[in-house]
Amino acid sequence: MxxxxxxxxxxxxxxxxxxxxxxxxxxxxxxxxxxxxxxxxxxxxxxxxxxxxxxxxxxxxxxxxxxxxVPLVVTKAVVNGVVNDRLSAIGTGDAIRSVVVMPQATGTIREILIKSGDRVSQGQVLARLDDDEQIIARGQAEVALKSAAEKSQLYRNIKSSVSRIDVFDAEIAEQGAKLALQSAELALKRRDIVAPIDGIVGIVPVVVGDNVTTTTNIVMLDDRSEILVDYWVPERFANTVKVDQPVEATSVALPGRIFSGAVEAVDNRVDGASRTLRVRARIDNASDELRAGMSFNVGMRFAGETYPSVDPLAVQWDGAGAHVWRVVDGKSSKVRVSIVQRNPDAVLVRGDLRNGDLIVIEGLQRMTEGGEVRFARDVAEAREVITQ
Structure with missing residues (x-):
């Protein structure tokens, strides 16, 4: 090579x-x-x-x-929210029947037959007044009636010997004696103070020996087999509350217990000063756990009105009012809304939104109409990119 x-x-x-x-x-x-x-x-x-x-x-x-x-955003779906679907009000309970028992005559209390807490029946004797004079008056009326009856009978037997006028006068005298006896018996009966209703005895403020009149409070009876609760609702519920509508009530005295009832009556006018409507509910008290005068928290449920519900972070404001950013096919668009109700965890709005629409809640600073967006895995990732 x-x-x-x-x-x-x-x-x-x-x-x-x-x-x-x-x-x-x-x-x-x-x-x-x-x-x-x-x-x-x-x-x-x-x-x-x-x-x-x-x-x-x-x-x-x-x-x-x-x-x-391309903005990195976090979205949250729109859900349906309901407003005016429930009502909560404070009311005061009262026995379905309450009666202040007073004597029908003046006198001295001789005997008291009841004590506080006793359950009594209608017509039961609660106390008695002194009745010596009334017993004597009844005896005199009985004697007068016996005399008048015998005289009338005698005149009827000897009609041929006496005038018809005398017979008629004798019969009138007999009828008058009967009425006098009835009056004496009524006066004697009124010396007994009786229960006008079935109920439970309250504190007895009188004692034996007290002189009483027809205006003296002997005792109060409460029929609390059912409790009536009066409460007031806002004017906007005036056409919603109906008789027999179910209610639920709770009492401070019995925490955790829920008592069911129904609307008993609805007032016929709205109070002009408070703009509220008076409602009365009836609550069963067969177990005798509730007392008249208790305060109750009364709750009612209604069908309500449905609106789109969005996260509070999604609502933005500009010169034209409130709006949210909706993402469709990876692109953003501004949707105008009006606020219906603010809650701690959601805002109910009125606008062109549907259940399931994706609404931006993080990364809003760089949103543009029709702009592309990227989806972050979580809020922390979005905030980290935004602050870079």
Whole structure:
């Protein structure tokens, strides 16, 4: 082999080795320069790789910039919320029947037959007044009636010997004596103070020996087999509350207990000062756990009105009013809304929203009409990107 052929072969092997080093070793261009390889050869070998790397790097950087310009957001679906579906009011309970017992005559109390807490029946004697005079008056009436009856009978037997006027007067006298006896018996009966209703005896404020009149309070009776609760509802429920509508009541005296009942009556007018309507509910008290005068928290449920419910963070404001950002097919759009009711965890709104619509709650600062959005996995990720 001639010398120039050997030299050419050696040069080709050298170039091939340098190319292999450049392909397999990162930063090979610097190593070749330090080894004394001419710059022209190094540039020729590494030119294509640098161009490819530069092109690839530009594409990645451009993609990253484009991704950073698309807002990263967190969304939450619209759900249906109900307003005016329940009512809670404070009311005062009263026995279904309460009677203050007073004597029907004046006198001195001779006997008291009841004590506080006793359950009594209608017509039962509760106390008695002194009745000596009334007993005597009844005896006199009985004697007068007996005399008048005998005289009347005698005159009827001897009609031929007496005038018809005398017979008539005798009969009238007999009827008058009967009425006098009835009056005496009634006066004697009224010396007994009786229960006008079935009920439970309250505290007895009188004692034996007290002189009483027809205005003296002897005792109060409560029929608390059922409790009536009066409460007031806002004017907007005036056409919603109906008789026999179910109610639930709770009492401070019995925490955790719920008592069921129904609307007994609804007032016929709204109070002009408070703009409220009076309602009366009847609650069963067969177990006798409730007392008249207790305060009750009365609850009622209604069908209510349905509106879209969104997260409070979603509601934004501008010069035209409130709005939310809805995302459809990865693009955002502004939806105008009006506030119906604010709750701690949701806002009920009126607007062109449907159940299940995705509403942006994080990343709102960079939202634009018709702009693309990216979905974050959670709120923390969105906030981290936003603050960068």
């Amino acid at each position: 001639t010398a120039w052929k050997q030299l050419s072969l050696s040069f080709l092997l050298l170039v091939a080795g340098i190319a292999a080093v450049v392909a397999l070793a990162p930063g090979a261009a610097g190593i070749l320069r330090k080894a004394g390889v001419p710059q022209t050869i190094v540039a020729a070998i590494t030119h294509d790789d640098n161009a490819k790397a530069e092109k690839s790097g530009n594409a990645v950087e451009a993609g990253a910039r484009r991704a950073r310009n």
